[in-house]
Amino acid sequence: MIAVVKRKCPFLKxxxxxxxLQWAERxxxxxxxxxxxxxxxxxxxxxxxxxxxxxxxxxxVGELLNxxxxxxxxxxxxxxxxxxxxxxxxxxxxxxxxxxxxxELYCAILEDELQQSLDYHDKSSSDIIxxxxxxxxxxxxxxxxxxxxxxFDVMKWPAQSxxxxxxxxxxxxxxxRLDEYEHPPSSQHQLWEHCEVEWEKIPKxxxxxxxxxxxxxxxxxxxxxxxxxxx
Numbered sequence: 192m193i194a195v196v197k198r199k200c201p202f203l204k205x206x207x208x209x210x211x212l213q214w215a216e217r218x219x220x221x222x223x224x225x226x227x228x229x230x231x232x233x234x235x236x237x238x239x240x241x242x243x244x245x246x247x248x249x250x251x252v253g254e255l256l257n258x259x260x261x262x263x264x265x266x267x268x269x270x271x272x273x274x275x276x277x278x279x280x281x282x283x284x285x286x287x288x289x290x291x292x293x294x295e296l297y298c299a300i301l302e303d304e305l306q307q308s309l310d311y312h313d314k315s316s317s318d319i320i321x322x323x324x325x326x327x328x329x330x331x332x333x334x335x336x337x338x339x340x341x342x343f344d345v346m347k348w349p350a351q352s353x354x355x356x357x358x359x360x361x362x363x364x365x366x367x368r369l370d371e372y373e374h375p376p377s378s379q380h381q382l383w384e385h386c387e388v389e390w391e392k393i394p395k396x397x398x399x400x401x402x403x404x405x406x407x408x409x410x411x412x413x414x415x416x417x418x419x420x421x422x
Contacts (some may be wrong), residue, residue: 192347193240199395200354200419201351201352201353202351203351203417203418203419207349207350207352207417208349208416208418209417209419210349210350210417211349211351211355211412211417211418212413212416212417213349214348214349214352214355214412215409215410215412215413215417216348216379216413217332217347217411218405218409219409219413221405221406222405223406226280226402226403227280227402228318228319228320228403229319229320229321229322229346230277230278230279230305230308230319230320230321230322230360231277231278231279231311231322231356231357231402232275232276232277232278232285232305232321232322232323232358233275233278233324233353233356233358233359233362234273234274234275234276234288235273235274235293235362235416236272236273237271237273237274237365237366237382237386238269239252239271240326251341252256256305258328264401265301267396270384271381272287272379272383273287273288273292274287274288274386275288275292275304275357276358276361276362277296277304277305277389278357278358278361278398278401278402279308279314279319279396279398279409280397280399281312281399282308282311282312282398283308283361283390283393284304284305284307284308284384285304285390285411286300286303286304286310286328286393287383288300292328293328294328294331294333294334295333297328297329297331297333297334298333298334298337301337301338301341302336302337307340315342316341316342316343319343319344320344320345320346321338321343321344321345321346322345322346322348322356323345323346324348324350324352324353324356325348325350335379343395345348354419354420354421355408355410355412355420355422357401357402357404357405357408358401360379360401361397361398361401363391364393364397365389365390365393368389368392369385369389374383404422408422
């Protein structure tokens with residue numbers, strides 16, 4: 192037996208487990224071609240001085256505290272930036288979020304970035320299934336009306352289920368790349384520049400591998416009877 196750090200996962204009530212299981216039952220017969228049709232979306236926060244998570248480093252026995260063993264912080268984390276992203280089989284798109292995201296701004300992002308991405312890949316709303324989580328701004332009447340008016344088929348998504356959304360792992364990929372910079376960004380503007388550079392460098396194969404993981408995620412939910420999965 193070894194000691195491990197507990198993973199942070201959303202709290203699942205019985206109703207959440209039931210909805211997750213129902214989602215997996217609906218999707219268990221999906222083929223790769225079905226998964227390729229889905230446009231995955233999400234938002235994330237990127238901190239000025241690195242992620243919110245732990246960082247590990249090897250330490251020699253008796254080694255005193257030094258720069259190699261310390262991650263510098265500031266009292267208010269130097270600010271952060273918010274990003275919205277969508278992931279298709281053929282590529283990715285992102286938008287910067289200025290201020291608080293509300294239903295109006297969300298619809299503006301769908302109107303601009305989402306439509307632009309579909310146009311770029313020569314797709315229309317009838318070609319894809321749109322995925323979003325159950326954030327109130329996503330489920331607002333404003334957003335619901337926009338999606339209906341533009342003919343989008345919206346996937347019924349179970350609450351408390353970031354492990355089922357492959358774009359979450361795309362954020363992790365981006366943040367790992369940002370953490371590899373030798374020096375942290377000197378300003379919020381430079382952080383945006385780093386995000387843009389690293390986002391543009393993400394290989395299409397990364398997105399495709401994440402999407403190809405969906406049958407395994409579905410199987411994991413079924414095996415866990417709706418409870419948490421390793422994803």
